[in-house]
Amino acid sequence: MGEYNTIVYGAISMIEQPLYGKPREHCGVIGVYSPDKSIQVSRYAFDGLIALQHRGQESAGIYVQNGKGITGHKDMGLASTVFTKKILSTLYGNKAIGHVRYSTTADSNVENAQPKKFVSTLGSYAIAFNGTITNFLSLRSILEEKGHVFHTNSDTETVAHVLAANLLETDDYSQAIAKSMNDLKGSYSMVLLNEAGDLYAIRDPLGFKPLCIGRVNSMYMVASETAAIESLNGSVLEHVEPGQITRITDYGPVKETVVKANRHARCMFEFVYFSRTDSNFDGISIYKVRERLGRILSQIHPVDADIIVPVPDSGRTAAAGLAAESGIPLGEGLIKNRYVWRTFIMPVQAEREDQVKLKLNPVRELITGKDVVLVDDSIVRATTMKRIVCLIRNAGARKVHVRVSCPPIIAPCYMGIDFPTSRELIAANQTVEQIEKFIGADSLGYMTIDGLMQGIGLGEDELCMACLNKEYPIESVEADFLESYLGGAKGSEN
Ligand code: SF4
DSSP, rough: OOOOTTTTTTTTTTOOOOOTTOOOOEEEEEEEESTTTTTTHHHHHHHHHHHHHHGGGSSEEEEOOOOSOEEEEEESSSSHHHHHHHHHHHHHHEEEEEEEESSSOOOOGGOOOOHHHHHHEEEEEEEEEEEEEETTHHHHHHHHHOOOOOOOOOHHHHHHHHHHHTTTTTHHHHHHHHHHHHHEEEEEEHHHEEETOOEEEEEOOOOOOOOOOOOTTTTEEEESSHHHTTTOOOEEEEOOOEEEEEEEEEEEEEEEEOOOOSSOOOOOOOIIIIITTOOEEEEHHHHHHHHHHHHHHHSSSSSOOOOEEEOOOTTHHHHHHHHHHOOBOOOOEEEEOTTTTOOSOOOOOHHHHHHHHHHEEHHHHTTOEEEEEEESSSEEEEEEEHHHHHHHTTTTTTTEEEEEESSOOOOOOOOOOOOGGGOHHHHHHSSSHHHHHHTTEEEHHHHEEEHHHHHHOOOOOTTEOHHHOOOSSOOTTTTTHHHHHHHHHHOOOO
């Protein structure tokens, strides 16, 4: 997760784990459709998942359709460990969907791994889903009363049951999906593959998550991010619009329908942190946004310093913008050990701090005796930033100024991002001055909400910024329940 296309190395580095203290994206999805039945697409789906691994590292799965039905394989772990050459060779089929997962609303186990396969009146189908359904508990209760039986606690299963219920009323998948979109509240970008071999790309009407369609050789590919298509030497054909249902056919993508909303709510965090720097979201370059945010930060919070040091890898592009705007040299003053892999649960604070130390090491030659500007994309609990400031000071820095390219995060996310509950978000409970003191910085400067919109180039009716301003774009967030649910189930990290 985080940034891959670095200024210094100018290339995509290996998939790596985020630092502790970083929020995590829910999932990444892939769909591959080959009109040529002789092409086995599972290896393309696998390569696509590798490109999206930053969006989820807990489990991975690929399901294929081969004329005889839908079959697949999924397990806990990174895509590279879940799929061996041998396993991929057993996944015959010219159409596939794939998924990498990080859980936010359900237990982390293989039952909740995706894609998920379901049986309806029209035969079986599988879905791979990125997002969170904020009303899934009430929808589930309604469906249970009607006799639906649930086997997991995931919102994805609820999505499938809603669709199955709507398929009872029509034999047209697009109509049933459109009807389901009226029932489902929340954020979702998903792919659906049915027994008949139809592949659908679906994005919620508010458009929280990215989803795009491209061409790779003679195949069509649906992906959470453009970088997945381009890294397979493909070209992006279109971004799935908010509310759009697209069916992939032998002749290309066909827009079936668009469920309109009176605003859009692209997750601002995709621009700031989640998406790969080499992706673009609805036609907006992630790299350019991050670079602009760095320049804006420099204008809002000018500082006299000797060197700008990015927190690798998430602060790199903003740091480059800040350096370009301020004229202060940029230096790789923190080196990340790319081979320290995190465990999934590290509840003890001391353990987390040790992990930060293991993962980052300062370059004393660049830092000793200098006034340093440390740049990162966001601060959540601030314990990681406190540790990093301490590392820089211990390496001999005279002063440490911290600049953050995301405004203060003051509220939890109910739309699929693993933000902790409000009580764990430092900016929800402390002023900037208090946070500055807590992390031990000589100065702390956050991006403003206006600066963020300027950097992204979209207004408030085009973005979700609920974690910054508490203006949730979804009416029926079952907030109290979800907060306690997320807090109890997932809220112990970082
Ligand atoms: S609340 Fe924040 S993290 Fe969640 S979808 Fe909105 S902008 Fe993204």
